[in-house]
Each structure stands twice: as C-alpha cells, then as structure tokens.
Amino acid sequence: MMNNIIVLPLIIPIMVGVILVFLRPYVKTQRVISLVTMLGMVGISLYILNKIQTDGILRLDFGGWEPPFGILFVADSFAMLFVLIANIVTAICLIYAFSSIGESHEKMFFYPFVLFLIAGVNGSFLTGDLFNLFVCFEVMLLASYVLITLGGKKAQLRESIKYVVINILSSWFFLVALAYLYGTLGTLNMAHLSERVAEAGQGPLLTTISILFLIVFSLKAGLLLFFWLPGSYSVPPTAIAALFGALLTKVGIYALFRTFTLIFYHEPSITHTLIGIMAGVTLVVGSIGAIAYQDVRLISSYNVVIAVGFILVGLAVATQTSFEGSIYYVMHDMIAKAMLFLIAGTMIALTGKTKIDEMSGLIRNYPLFGWMVFVVTCSLAGIPPLSGFVGKLLVGEAAIESGSYVLLALAFISSIVVLYSLLRIFLNSIFGETIISPEDEVPLKKGMIVPIILLAIGTVFLGLGAEFISGYVSDAARTLSNPSVYIEAVLGGN
Amino acid sequence: METLIILLIGILVAVATYLILSRNIIRVILGTAVLSHAVHLLILTLGGLKTGNVPLLTEADAPYTDALPQALILTAIVISFAVTAFILVLAYRAYQDNGTDDLDALRGTNDE
Numbered sequence: 001m002m003n004n005i006i007v008l009p010l011i012i013p014i015m016v017g018v019i020l021v022f023l024r025p026y027v028k029t030q031r032v033i034s035l036v037t038m039l040g041m042v043g044i045s046l047y048i049l050n051k052i053q054t055d056g057i058l059r060l061d062f063g064g065w066e067p068p069f070g071i072l073f074v075a076d077s078f079a080m081l082f083v084l085i086a087n088i089v090t091a092i093c094l095i096y097a098f099s100s101i102g103e104s105h106e107k108m109f110f111y112p113f114v115l116f117l118i119a120g121v122n123g124s125f126l127t128g129d130l131f132n133l134f135v136c137f138e139v140m141l142l143a144s145y146v147l148i149t150l151g152g153k154k155a156q157l158r159e160s161i162k163y164v165v166i167n168i169l170s171s172w173f174f175l176v177a178l179a180y181l182y183g184t185l186g187t188l189n190m191a192h193l194s195e196r197v198a199e200a201g202q203g204p205l206l207t208t209i210s211i212l213f214l215i216v217f218s219l220k221a222g223l224l225l226f227f228w229l230p231g232s233y234s235v236p237p238t239a240i241a242a243l244f245g246a247l248l249t250k251v252g253i254y255a256l257f258r259t260f261t262l263i264f265y266h267e268p269s270i271t272h273t274l275i276g277i278m279a280g281v282t283l284v285v286g287s288i289g290a291i292a293y294q295d296v297r298l299i300s301s302y303n304v305v306i307a308v309g310f311i312l313v314g315l316a317v318a319t320q321t322s323f324e325g326s327i328y329y330v331m332h333d334m335i336a337k338a339m340l341f342l343i344a345g346t347m348i349a350l351t352g353k354t355k356i357d358e359m360s361g362l363i364r365n366y367p368l369f370g371w372m373v374f375v376v377t378c379s380l381a382g383i384p385p386l387s388g389f390v391g392k393l394l395v396g397e398a399a400i401e402s403g404s405y406v407l408l409a410l411a412f413i414s415s416i417v418v419l420y421s422l423l424r425i426f427l428n429s430i431f432g433e434t435i436i437s438p439e440d441e442v443p444l445k446k447g448m449i450v451p452i453i454l455l456a457i458g459t460v461f462l463g464l465g466a467e468f469i470s471g472y473v474s475d476a477a478r479t480l481s482n483p484s485v486y487i488e489a490v491l492g493g494n
Numbered sequence: 495m496e497t498l499i500i501l502l503i504g505i506l507v508a509v510a511t512y513l514i515l516s517r518n519i520i521r522v523i524l525g526t527a528v529l530s531h532a533v534h535l536l537i538l539t540l541g542g543l544k545t546g547n548v549p550l551l552t553e554a555d556a557p558y559t560d561a562l563p564q565a566l567i568l569t570a571i572v573i574s575f576a577v578t579a580f581i582l583v584l585a586y587r588a589y590q591d592n593g594t595d596d597l598d599a600l601r602g603t604n605d606e
C-alpha cells in the first residue's frame with residue numbers, strides 16, 4: 001500500500017527545525033512550536049500504526065521510482081512502534097528541557113537540533129534502503145554531535161571529540177560494508193537484498209559482510225563495543241543525556257534487528273551465535289560497570305549498556321516469542337531509561353553533587369521525587385505490573401524453549417544487578433539521614449517533576465496495558481520472523 | 495585497472511590508519527579525511543570500472559555505466575565534508591579550552 005503520510009515523521013521535524021533556526025531570539029515561541037510539533041508527531045505515529053493494522057505494511061516510493069530502483073520508506077508495525085515511543089520520549093524530554101536547559105542553550109539552536117535529531121531517528125526507522133539508512137544515521141549523528149558539544153564545557157569538549165571520532169570510524173565501516181554488499185549483490189534495497197541473498201545462498205563472503213554490519217551497528221547500539229558510551233552520555237545537560245540514553249542506542253538495535261532478521265538470517269549458527277556471545281559479554285561487563293561507579297550518571301549509562309545486552313539476547317534466540325519480548329523491552333527501555341537519566345540529572349541539580357554517597361535522605365525533602373526513583377527502580381528491575389516485566393518474561397520464555405540457558409542465566413543475573421545498582425542509589429541518596437536542612441533546600445521545579453511523572457505513567461501504562469498493545473507487538477514480531485511478509489509488501493503488487 | 499585502484503585504496507587506508515593512531519588531533523582528523531576518500535574509491539571500484547556509455551536511454555547505446563555508485567559517493571562526500579568541517583571546529587574549540595591538542599592529555603581526570 002502506498003501512502004504519503006509515512007514521510008511526515010521525517011519531513012515535519014526538518015521543516016519545523018529550519019523555521020525555528022530563524023526564530024532564534026524568541027525562546028517562548030520556539031518552546032511552544034517544538035512541543036506542538038512533537039505532540040503532532042505522536043498523533044501521526046499513532047494514526048500510521050493503526051492504519052498498518054488494517055491496511056498492512058505501508059510504503060512510499062519517492063519520485064515514483066518503483067522498488068528496487070528508487071529509495072523508499074517502509075512502515076511496518078516494528079518500525080512504527082519505535083517511531084511512536086521515540087516521539088513520545090522526545091516530547092517529554094523537551095518539557096524537561098524547558099525548565100532546566102537554560103536560556104543560553106535555547107538561544108543556541110537547541111530546539112532545531114533536537115528536531116533534526118528526531119528526524120534522523122525517525123528516518124532510520126522508516127527507510128527501506130540500506131544506503132538511505134546510512135544517510136539518516138548521519139543526519140541523526142550530526143545533530144547529536146552538536147547537542148553533545150552545546151555549552152562547550154571542558155569535559156564536554158573532551159568527551160565529544162572521542163564520540164565524534166568513534167562515530168566517524170563506524171560510519172566508515174558502514175560505507176565499506178555497503179560497498180562490498182553492492183559489489184556482491186548489486187542492490188541496496190533491503191527487501192531486494194533479502195531476496196537475492198536467499199537466491200544466491202548466504203556464502204562465506206556474504207557472512208563476512210554481515211559481520212561487518214554487525215560491527216557497525218554494534219558500535220552504534222553499544223553492543224559489546226560500548227567503550228565510548230558511558231563517558232559521552234554523562235557529560236551533556238540532563239535533557240540531552242536522557243534523549244541520547246533513550247534513543248540513540250535504540251537506532252543501532254533497530255538496525256541490528258532489521259538486517260539480521262530480514263537480510264542475513266540464513267547462517268544463524270555463525271551470526272546469531274556471535275550476537276549471543278556479544279550480548280552475553282555486554283551483560284557481564286555492563287553489570288560490572290553499573291556496580292563499580294559512584295557517579296549517578298555513570299551508573300545510568302552502564303544501565304543503558306545492560307539493557308542493550310538484554311534486548312539483543314532476544315535477537316540471538318531468534319524465535320517469534322523472543323522478538324516479541326525484545327520489542328516490549330525496547331519500548332519499556334526507551335521510557336524507563338529516559339526517566340532514569342532525568343532522575344539522575346534532577347538529583348544532581350537538587351544537590352549539586354554527582355556521587356551517591358554525597359547525597360542522602362532526599363525523600364524527606366522531596367517525597368514525590370523519592371517515590372519516582374522507587375518506580376523507576378522497580379520498572380527497570382522488571383517487577384510486575386510495571387513495564388519491564390512483560391519483555392523479560394517473554395525473552396526468558398523463548399530462551400528456555402530454545403535451550404539457551406547460558407544467555408538466560410546471564411540475562412536474569414543482570415536484572416538482579418540492575419536492581420542492586422539502582423537500590424544503591426535509592427538507599428544511599430533517597431533514604432538515609434536527611435542532610436539538607438529545610439532552609440537550604442533547593443526547590444524542585446514543577447517543570448522537572450512533571451516529565452518524570454509522565455514517564456512513570458508511561459511505564460505503568462505499558463505494564464498494565466500490555467494486553468492493549470499486544471496486537472501491535474505480535475504483528476511486528478510476525479513480520480520479523482517471516483521476512484516474506486516484508487518482501488511481499490515492498491516488491492510484490494507493482 | 496581494478497587491481498591498481500584496490501592497491502591505491504590499500505595504501506590510503508594504511509596512511510589513514512597511521513594518522514588516526516597518532517596523538518595529535520589534527521592528524522587524527524586528516525586521517526579520517528583520507529579514510530573517507532579511500533572508501534569513496536572503494537565504492538566506485540566495487541560498482542565496476544567498466545567503460546560504458548552514459549546511462550541515458552535516448553542519448554547512448556548499451557553498455558551503460560552503472561551510475562548508482564557515483565550517486566552514493568556524491569552523498570557520502572557531502573556528509574564527510576560536513577562532518578570534517580564540524581570536527582575541525584570542535585578540535586579548535588577543544589584546543590582553546592583545554593590548552594592542548596594531545597589526545598593523551600585529553601583523557602580526562604580520573605577522579606570519577
């Protein structure tokens with residue numbers, strides 16, 4: 001089904017972003033327009049998601065060039081669920097930014113670049129062409145380079161150089177992999193690639209190329225190759241760090257799922273085993289990192305890493321149930337990680353300290369905030385009825401069915417580590433003796449607590465309303481485990 | 495011809511790797527620039543260096559040259575231009591603020 005509406009998640013943020021560049025001095029106007037845009041995008045995503053359920057996978061051939069010759073956008077449930085949650089999280093992070101980011105940032109094009117970032121993210125989710133995926137990645141990355149350096153503090157400049165260089169290198173590997181793939185198969189349309197790989201058989205050469213893609217996307221997702229992640233996610237202002245923690249690694253995860261379920265699924269004994277090993281090591285090393293540090297931002301960053309490992313366990317197991325579990329978990333993780341980063345940033349804003357043993361008894365001063373920390377702890381640990389539970393249950397179930405007991409054990413031990421690392425924050429900083437006297441208390445701004453509450457509502461809704469979204473998730477998982485559905489929607493019926 | 499170009503790509507990648515592994519930021523940036531040229535050549539070569547006519551149906555006869563790699567390279571060049579410009583400015587700012595262009599000195603304090 002052709003439909004022009006699926007280009008809107010890419011085009012609207014770019015156009016509005018360009019307009020906002022010209023509205024630089026009018027901070028209030030920028031705030032209103034960017035928030036309205038994001039809310040509109042949430043609405044559009046919901047509409048497209050529901051349309052897919054009735055009409056099947058939607059696609060848009062740009063310029064009327066029919067696939068496999070032109071570039072196209074493809075919207076299936078898997079992509080749209082990512083788009084939907086990404087837009088919701090961005091809208092909420094914007095609300096947090098209103099009261100925390102400061103006017104100097106707002107006047108230096110903060111809102112336009114957030115919109116460019118989300119345009120790149122949405123484009124990466126929706127594109128049906130591997131080279132176009134590279135382009136959308138770069139749109140997102142360039143915006144993220146600007147956002148991470150905005151403010152120009154010493155630590156930011158130091159960390160952002162590493163972040164930029166690592167990403168240039170991984171983009172280079174992406175191009176190399178694309179060149180080899182084009183040289184071998186003569187196409188870059190994902191559905192067409194899948195068809196040709198199936199015809200020609202996934203020989204050693206194609207498997208090697210697939211491993212190049214694995215390296216590229218692992219660098220972006222923080223799967224095993226996450227050495228750059230904790231440093232660079234802990235330097236920017238809170239709202240930006242929350243956006244990065246919630247969205248950027250998920251784009252890499254999306255690309256991994258897409259390539260290894262649609263294109264390179266013929267040699268699971270090599271590729272999926274490798275993904276499984278990488279996921280396992282990520283879980284272990286991430287867990288060590290989450291316990292080792294005292295800095296709340298670093299603890300949060302290592303929690304991102306653990307979640308990446310957990311989600312990729314679902315890809316390594318590669319059954320329909322495990323895909324469902326991973327999708328639930330990704331959705332949960334975007335919301336809960338944004339919440340965790342906002343909470344970490346708020347703790348730093350309230351106390352002026354970054355280490356957990358320098359804060360204490362915050363629940364006495366800020367009771368509501370304390371309870372929110374409790375909610376995020378339970379949610380990330382996967383305690384029902386919060387949102388982490390469903391995903392963990394399904395991934396665990398699939399791992400047992402397929403006999404991947406090592407991954408199962410690692411995944412669930414890591415959940416205990418997550419619980420422990422967050423309980424450390426809770427017990428040290430939220431409970432304990434109150435060291436801030438009522439006179440010295442920094443008032444907790446409404447603009448800071450409201451987004452955190454909204455995210456908390458999101459995690460509760462995802463948990464209690466799992467039944468409500470299960471239709472979308474099972475449709476997404478069905479497409480992932482049957483590549484022919486996707487290929488038929490793109491190449492069939494011309 | 496393909497072999498020659500592949501050898502050239504190899505040399506470029508070797509040079510770029512050497513540059514990227516040095517401690518000086520400017521050399522690292524030059525390294526990434528050389529690296530991007532290498533990959534552009536690679537795309538061109540793997541698309542096939544066969545001589546053919548321009549791919550315009552009414553203007554020329556078959557065989558046609560594959561135009562897609564050139565379109566890909568054009569896009570990639572624009573992107574690498576933007577990224578290189580950005581990182582040059584970033585390196586200059588970092589040099590101004592941190593007072594050094596040595597990556598070892600930019601490791602950051604280990605108090606965290």
